[in-house]
Amino acid sequence: MSVTTRTHRPRRTLTRAATLGVVLAGGTLLLPAPAAVAEVAPQAKLTVQAPASVGFAGQPVEFTETISNPTAETAGYHLHLDTTSGPGTPSDAIVIDYKDPADGAWKSVPLEFTTDGTAHYGGMLPSDITVPAGGSTTLKLRIGAPMGRPHHGAGNGGLDSIDLRSAVSAADGSHVTLDQSTRTIGVESISTSLARVPATAVAGGAPIEFDAVLANPTPSDYVNVGNVLFVDPHATVQVRRTDGSWSKLAQVLPSEPGGRPGVYLEGRDSSIRTRTTTTTRVRVSFDATTPAGDIELSPCVFVNEVEDRPFLGTTMCVRGATVKVTAAAATQSPVPAPSATAPTTAAPSAAAPTAPSSAAPATATRPPSEAPAASDGQLAETGAGRAPALLAAGASLLTAGGGALWLARRRRSA
Template sequence: MRKTNRALNRARRLVPAVALTAALVAGGAVTATPAFATAGPLSLTVHAPAVVGFAGGPVEFTEHIGNPGDQGTSVVLDFEIESDLGTPPDALSLDYFSDMTGGWLPVDLKARSEGNRMVNAGGTGKVTVPAGGTDVRLRLGVPMGKPHDGATNGGTGPNLAFRTAVKGWWQDSPVEPPLNDTHVINVEGITNGVSGVPATAVAGGAPIEFDAVLRNPTPSAYTNLGNVLFTDRHARVEVRGADGTWTVLAPVTTEAEPPAGFYLDGRNSSAAPGSSQTKRVRVSYPADMQPGATELNPCVFVNEGDGMPFRGTTMCSPGATVRVVAPEPKPTTTPAPTGTPESTGTPAPTPSTGSNGSNGSKPQLGGDAPAAQQAGDVTRAPAASAPAAPAGDAPAAGDRPVGGHLASTGADSDRTGLIAGAGALLVGAGAGAFFLARRRRTS
């Protein structure tokens, strides 16, 4: 009997405890969770780009936050970008993709100096990390200013130190162990240059031809781009199109720049990531350009100011020197005069002009003529031996011009005829005197 009462009392105490436990389980008031139902430990893997383009567009990449547990959690990402001390404002940009808004949001970067380095720091908003982990999309750029307001000096150095830290969403819920990562990202720029430039150009002559190459080795896209070739402002610069036609480029000058800039692709052009463009260019210089050396200098401008050419982030490359030479002088030829005597080793004398009416043009004399006649020295009869010529008659033989009417027997025949004529006159005069004297005697 006593044993039976003890069993009943034990049963009475056990039933309320079991009933209470069943009621608590049915009401969901059990807060204990198994040990594996935790968020962590988290992990961080950063897939940072190796290169970003100087003054180019942003480059997208991801950071993976791993969560091996079966419970989600929330975190924030803090960033620090370390660069050269001379980094100007608005030189860096960082965005993250927000799942809450479904778009890109900027990270508000605050700059501070640390020794000889500049640090831009900022963070994201709330980032949910579900069980199994998530990827956070980021994009980093070095725009060197705002659109159409690029920095004209300063830089970010050859590389950036990019640091990421994962922190709890609540200040009293730090991530343990701490998650940090640092990557070095190189900064490279777009370049242009010239190749195959001839060493000389003739002023006023044919143009010289060469290639102008624009290379973008970076993963950044470039917009608001000016691909410019500088040379003498009086030069004529042409670019060959895809259809083979040549287009004359307008020179752009400023008061501060003696040379002119020629936009090979126009203003506000673009260049895709990892691209290379080659333009065939020809340049000619005016005929009145002074001989000497002139330069061909290629430069790239990014985010030029509106209406302000050549003001923006500037990257120039080594150019080429061209020596402008004067054109070759044209050969001058003197035409041979008409009727020039054949060469006899003695220059032909210049005949005198006088009453004989000679025009200075003398034909070649016969080979039998005396040397005096070949030299133009004509012997005349003495004036005392020649009778006076009646008015209107032809001039005496000694006064006639020497020309092509000379006989081939030489000047002796002319002298003999002159003497014979004078002798005949004297004989006639003597006969007349003899006849007059005889008539007087007869009478």
């Protein structure tokens, strides 16, 4: 049930003299004393310490709200919480929790979703809040933008910020607002990037090595994360473990036919804590049957993937790197053996000097499992049987490692 409030203004009590004046015996007019104005003391004060930002598709972030009671009697209050976000935000994109003082457990604030061009979520803490006379009570809350339930895929649209409105009223059912506060909460995102990717590789030759970087600059923890690198079917991908050994990763085919396979660099349901960065050393080799030409290495992050459909979740991708694969050494012209009398010289290296992938101009890419994305400013179709769109309208453009990070929001079809 959405909450309707009316602003309560302090009442002013005006006391006036009973007469306009008294004529004294000498004919002098005695004017009354100036009118006395008495202000009614406020019945409650609300102080909100809202977070500056939350992580898109991340876990809720804690904050506090304090209700002060300046009156001489213990009073009960209600706390109403309403949020407003941009158009296209799905009905399960935002959550607000409170810590129940009775048992210390986190519980959800029931929110009702409405929309009239913008998305609104409104609700009230289910319990009355008792504040002693002349004292205050601090409530522990948390707010997040998880974009749906765990393993539920993602929702169409997204949000760049959340307007949180908090209002306190008396617990007598009057619903008259005694005090209120509005705070704007930013929405940030995790990012993925590739660093120091070699420009060339040889089919059937030595592997190339580079770093895959997953960064979480947000105040939210992230769970159910899939840090994915899309590769060519002819590629073998290994990651270096903490003990220095190399582990081969299994290729996973997308749920949509015709897409390139991907590998999970840290596992399908990994996690990353707030304000941390994870760097994974990656080694990729191409077998001798790999056709010569350019091959894309495309990194994407998926959150809350549907359990039985790989690569279907809240999607954050960045432009990867292009590697030029040359023909296998057996198909190239042999190098003449050096003369017995002539001085020997070293053969040129097959690999070109490495260069960071961020040196390339930033453009948006789509996961290899997708159909061609819609043009800029248009939202491509999503749902079962169709590829997810990464160039979604209203998606936030974030900078990550020199690449432009595009956020895509999708919903699983009914």
